[in-house]
Amino acid sequence: MAKKYGDFIALHPLNVEVHAGEFFGVFGPNGAGKSTFIKLLTGQLRPSKGRIEVLGVDAVSDPQKVKANIGIVPESESPPSFLTPVEFLEFVAKLRSVDRIDDNVEHWIDWFGLDEKRDTMCKDLSKGQRQKVMLAAAFIHKPKLLFLDEPFANLDPIYQRKCRQWLLEHVKNGGTIFLCSHVLEMAERMCNRMAIINNGKVLAAGTVKGLKTSDEETLEDVFIRLVGRSIEDVERLSNEGVKDGETEEE
Amino acid sequence: MPGVSVVSRDWEEAVGDGHSLKEPLGTSSHEQRLHEPLRGWNAFSATFRVMFKEEGRKSIEFAKKRQIVLFPLLLTLVTAVTTIGLQFLVGDSTAQVSDLESKTFTWDELRFALHLPLLMFSLGMGTFAFMGHDAIVHRAGTKNYLLAAPALQPLPNSVAHFAYFVKDLCFYVMLILTPVVSGMALGILLESAANITTPLVWSSLPWTWLAMIITLAQGLAIAFFASALWMRGRPYTILGPAIIVALGIAIGLGKFDIGSMLWGLGVQNSQNPFTALLALAGSVGLGWLSSTLIIDDFDVSVVERKELFIPIYNRLGFLGRGEIRLIVAKEFVDLFRSGSLKKMTVSYAIPLLVLLGMAWLVDFAEAPIPINLLSYAPFLGFFGFNFYSWLTILDSPEFMNGLPLRVPQLIRAKVVVYFLATSWISLIFIILMAWRLDEWGALPTSIIVMFANSVYIVALTAFLMGLRPNRAIFDASIMIWFWIGTVVPLLLLFLLSFTQGDVSLYGNWWERASQDGLAATAAMYDQSMVEQGYKGMIAISVGLILASALLWKLMDRRWGKAEFSN
Numbered sequence: 001m002a003k004k005y006g007d008f009i010a011l012h013p014l015n016v017e018v019h020a021g022e023f024f025g026v027f028g029p030n031g032a033g034k035s036t037f038i039k040l041l042t043g044q045l046r047p048s049k050g051r052i053e054v055l056g057v058d059a060v061s062d063p064q065k066v067k068a069n070i071g072i073v074p075e076s077e078s079p080p081s082f083l084t085p086v087e088f089l090e091f092v093a094k095l096r097s098v099d100r101i102d103d104n105v106e107h108w109i110d111w112f113g114l115d116e117k118r119d120t121m122c123k124d125l126s127k128g129q130r131q132k133v134m135l136a137a138a139f140i141h142k143p144k145l146l147f148l149d150e151p152f153a154n155l156d157p158i159y160q161r162k163c164r165q166w167l168l169e170h171v172k173n174g175g176t177i178f179l180c181s182h183v184l185e186m187a188e189r190m191c192n193r194m195a196i197i198n199n200g201k202v203l204a205a206g207t208v209k210g211l212k213t214s215d216e217e218t219l220e221d222v223f224i225r226l227v228g229r230s231i232e233d234v235e236r237l238s239n240e241g242v243k244d245g246e247t248e249e250e
Numbered sequence: 251m252p253g254v255s256v257v258s259r260d261w262e263e264a265v266g267d268g269h270s271l272k273e274p275l276g277t278s279s280h281e282q283r284l285h286e287p288l289r290g291w292n293a294f295s296a297t298f299r300v301m302f303k304e305e306g307r308k309s310i311e312f313a314k315k316r317q318i319v320l321f322p323l324l325l326t327l328v329t330a331v332t333t334i335g336l337q338f339l340v341g342d343s344t345a346q347v348s349d350l351e352s353k354t355f356t357w358d359e360l361r362f363a364l365h366l367p368l369l370m371f372s373l374g375m376g377t378f379a380f381m382g383h384d385a386i387v388h389r390a391g392t393k394n395y396l397l398a399a400p401a402l403q404p405l406p407n408s409v410a411h412f413a414y415f416v417k418d419l420c421f422y423v424m425l426i427l428t429p430v431v432s433g434m435a436l437g438i439l440l441e442s443a444a445n446i447t448t449p450l451v452w453s454s455l456p457w458t459w460l461a462m463i464i465t466l467a468q469g470l471a472i473a474f475f476a477s478a479l480w481m482r483g484r485p486y487t488i489l490g491p492a493i494i495v496a497l498g499i500a501i502g503l504g505k506f507d508i509g510s511m512l513w514g515l516g517v518q519n520s521q522n523p524f525t526a527l528l529a530l531a532g533s534v535g536l537g538w539l540s541s542t543l544i545i546d547d548f549d550v551s552v553v554e555r556k557e558l559f560i561p562i563y564n565r566l567g568f569l570g571r572g573e574i575r576l577i578v579a580k581e582f583v584d585l586f587r588s589g590s591l592k593k594m595t596v597s598y599a600i601p602l603l604v605l606l607g608m609a610w611l612v613d614f615a616e617a618p619i620p621i622n623l624l625s626y627a628p629f630l631g632f633f634g635f636n637f638y639s640w641l642t643i644l645d646s647p648e649f650m651n652g653l654p655l656r657v658p659q660l661i662r663a664k665v666v667v668y669f670l671a672t673s674w675i676s677l678i679f680i681i682l683m684a685w686r687l688d689e690w691g692a693l694p695t696s697i698i699v700m701f702a703n704s705v706y707i708v709a710l711t712a713f714l715m716g717l718r719p720n721r722a723i724f725d726a727s728i729m730i731w732f733w734i735g736t737v738v739p740l741l742l743l744f745l746l747s748f749t750q751g752d753v754s755l756y757g758n759w760w761e762r763a764s765q766d767g768l769a770a771t772a773a774m775y776d777q778s779m780v781e782q783g784y785k786g787m788i789a790i791s792v793g794l795i796l797a798s799a800l801l802w803k804l805m806d807r808r809w810g811k812a813e814f815s816n
Contacts, residue, residue, distance in 0.1 A: 002261065002264050004261075009261060012258050012259065012260070012261060013258065013259040013260065013261060013263055013264030014257070014258050014259070015255065015256070015257045015259070016255070016256045016257075017256075020280050039548075042402075044402070044548045045548065045549055046547070046549065049261075050264055051275060053274065053275040053276075053277045054277065055277060055278070055279040055280075055282070055284060056274070056277050056278045056279050056284075057279075057284070063546060064287040064289075064404045064405070064406060064546075065284065065286065065404070067287065067402070067403060067404040068284075068285045068286065068287035068404035069279070069284050069285055074390075074402060075390075076390040077389050077390050077394060077402065078392070078393075078394045079394065080304060080395055080396050080398075080399070081392075081393045081394055081395065082303075082304045082307035082308050082311070082395075083300065083303070083304060083307075083396070087300060087303065090300075091296065091297075091300045091396075091399075092403060094288075094296040095287075095288055095293070095296055095297075095403050095404060096285065096403075096404065097285060097288065121307065122394075123392075123393065141285075144280070144282050195256045201258040202256050202257065202258040203258075205255075205256040205257075
């Protein structure tokens, strides 16, 4: 698959194959093409070239069926502003033909600690609370395959840990997770395999250990090396920043 | 084989587009039973109910509960009073004497006057394809709506749009049409309670209600259809406006009877259940057809653009060095980049082209009402509300909460943008009209009247409704002031304009009309009336400019403490 906007190539042609039971992460700097990647796979975008198949369903010709069988947590989208968390989850559960809707909604409201905010319109929730509602909406139909784009960006550490554990358990039970992020710590903690992407191109892919050239090299070093910066370059940039700050204060 | 394979290649190496090569790629669901997404009625019913709730909350958020309840009550009251007054309009009053009956309206004229404005209103409110596109583009912003749900949920975009169409129809029926018919019922009730005579009968009310629903549905469906075609790009973006202009001119020339195009009016006249069912099904069917034209496209194109902000900012030197200049430049960038400028310009120009086409083909000397150049000038102000409403939804202004700016500055900037973006169209139109009607003498006055009106209407809209004009329509306290503030001066200007123009041809209509009503005929030239009318128009225009300046000043008091939100 590939995606182009006019002359701008958002995602260079890419062959990707992810197998069941994987916790696969795509990492890259801001604007690397991670969200385009995930939007193509989830039927939110049509590829300019190529084909996409998810769970045996063609994501270009039948995106509805793909969406019906996966869970998506987008990077920056909020739940509908004028619905309460309970109403939004009920709506999603109905669309996804979830059994025992009331019980399921209650379970996830409780799981995310949203009980006190259950009747508050989503526009009046904090960013983190809105993120919890989006996560609950992605989990409520218990999909085997989850696509998560920066899923913990606004969560507090307690819920980050709780979600991490749930996701790891999900994979242990046969689920598959496709995650996009620029937080490398998540790769080390969670991913079986990962790819590093920049300017719409995959630079390297493999296990976390396999990407390192030596035991001393950290994942951050790998990342800096692959996206085309030398360690010295990055250190020089950091030092320049400090010097600028000092000059301004002086 | 377990594991992951991810390989990037060069652009040229990839073959085919997303639609070619139909053989399966070999993925599977791993014996997991796949869910079928909800389609058709099931998807519609699951969405409609929640959308209805969402709409209620949106309206209440802006207008507060009290005002939302007050709006239908006010409509009921106004209609009840109008129902009592109907006897004078149709000549059924015992107070009227027989020789004055020629002045009264026929029932056909009154029904037409009920349905035409309703159609116009619904045409203005039904551009759902534009709304859907905006909701999808802005879904990553601070506000998100169910209309954008198909991007993530297994819900076809067409179903979401159709649910939105039906939801809006139900909402307007509930908040506008039902209170109007209730007002008629109240008027009839007063007949027995207060010994007042009303010409309406109980049996006509269900038909009036149903007929109005049909007109409303028809207008919403036509606007939905037009916007859905527009979103599909060329050739519809050229063909559509051309057809509308041609149709408008044909109606103006009498080639088409507009009455026959108002399905609701036909139903009210015939009171035939089969016709009613057919018309309602036709309107809803057109809405459904429009929804099928909406494609599942959630692409927000990422295109690199040349720097626009500074070039525009540099051209706005006449606005000084303050914040207004900065905001106006930003608003213009939004206008260009969002593609809305084309949409707005076309929608602003269409009615003007229709009028121009009519002026080209009709000899207004034969018209019963002596339309002249000065009659067109106030007419242009009417479009200000729509244009300003669009300007307020171009972008979410929330980011300004963190900047040293205030809401009145943004509102003023939008008024300036409106004026700069549309005044040249109005000016060209009025000059072409002056040329066509050969009324060069009236041109300077027409320009003054036109600009005074345009600025005033937009300043009033901005003052009353701030950054959320679309949500203010159900706020009774705002709409009362808006109605008084617009109808009174515009009506005065229209009436006074009939005293002007080539009076030697069609005489002093106002004077004649005051004596003979609709049976007025041409009379001789009356110099004193012309002078008075002229002075009156200038005085009203100066008054409107002063009122605009006052509203401009009062903007700080009304919106100074508001937060940036649309």
